[in-house]
Amino acid sequence: MIFQSAFYSIALIISIIEIITGSIIGTIITKWLASKKKWDSLFKVAFLVNLPWILLSLILSILETFYISIIYMDFPLITINIFMIVIVNLLIAFVINTILSTLLVHRLYRKELNNSLFFVTLILIILYILMFIFAFIRSYFLVLAAIS
């Protein structure tokens, strides 16, 4: 029981670290790319572009915790590939995130949709690789919490 709460706390801390690092890295990359393209390189605008990523990563981490706790606590004998569920969720979230951020870039930087789509995709590929690594580490601790 003590170990369980400890592992859940570790998973929660990992989620918080993921969101903080992701938003910082995302904002820095957005600012850098915008200044490279000679666009408006304000910190506030760069942070706003990364807002959909922050919201979606929050939703995904909550969903992941929910699935792992349900699968391992209520149905311990079921063998479901949790990693597959997480990957499919990440891929769909990537598409949603790309479009939302593209619309935001189009609106905030006042650029064409083609340019904004390319701009956003570059940033999100880096952010989603980071998210994937964190999801892997977090799910390891969540499974440990569920089975202990």
Add this chain to the structure above:
Amino acid sequence: MFNDLLQFYKIGKDLGLTKKEINQIFFFQKKIPLSIGLLVILIVSILTFFLWNIIVLIYIQNSGTVYAEGTFYGSVSINDFKKKK
């Protein structure tokens, strides 16, 4: 069919049209704006996200243990299955 296509392109080139223009005339294309395309993909992917998670949840709910709770596998015999019917 293939020869007709080639001839169509030849006629287009003789008229001084580019490949893109020939394609547009040939397929009678009206370009869909990128914004509408993006919105459609957004709606479809949000729906897919919900559907996928609902499917996973239904699958988990329906794939519970076969035996009653607290049953030891060693104590399960063929007669138990006969009783089930």
